[in-house]
Amino acid sequence: MNRAEASSRKAMVILAADDQLVNIMMLESLIETQGFTFFGVASGAECLALAPRVNPRLILLDIQMPGMDGFETCRQLRATVALKHVPVAFLTGRKAAADVQAGMAAGGNDFIVKPFDPDKLLARVVHWTSKPAATAA
């Protein structure tokens, strides 16, 4: 990673919602070590509250969370003009075809199954952040 790349990564925010603190700590360490800026929250409601303020380049959403689940969180993100086009990847222990379909129907862009291979997770993060920043419609 050269200096320009490092500085551009630092400017990119990855936001993750997962009710398991240890999962958030794992994501934080992996993603920050790659030079990105990371915010972690423990619920869908917190994700909806924080997302408009931090201008994320990628949102990682657990599905099974107390209160609002990841699908509903994604639907509400998609209903927010400024967040409509931000890539959303579900990061979840669910892997049934019906879950993947529900995730895509809710407006998700990617589906990463937990437990994850750390290198593959980072490859997905790099993939989504390499795309031009989403602009509000």
Added chain:
Amino acid sequence: MDDFVSKPLDPDDFLRVVRRFVADAGERDAAGGSRAAPASVPDLDDAQLDALTRLMPAKRLRKIIESFLAAAQARLQQIEACARQGDLAAMAREAHDLKAVSGNFGARRLQHLAERLEQAAKAHDAGEVASLTAEVRRASITAWDLVARRLALLKDADRELA
């Protein structure tokens, strides 16, 4: 749950508790036998922890492993409480979380058993839930021990650098 370690985690305390669990589990296995997960599923997938070791500073990994070990005990406690109360819906959620968290730390056998436990709870198979809960306890203890050993290696590496 017979014992616990308070947070913040003291690794020495933790290892003391793990060793006692291991000794207890050994006695139970000798007395009652054990229905194992397939032999092809390893207790610990070293490749997963190797990848984490390569991808993040040792200090960070140490902190995460300590947090995993502390959370893992609470999770086992929850699962056993769900089993006692026959709360299969809550059991399915707990087992689902355990599957992901343990797998992220390479505890493959525990991940595999947690997945089976989640399915059994969803299928309302109380007998299978009871027997898998016991297996999850044994696999948890083994996994904690192995992960704690990796933690000790990280600490040794730190001391050599210092």
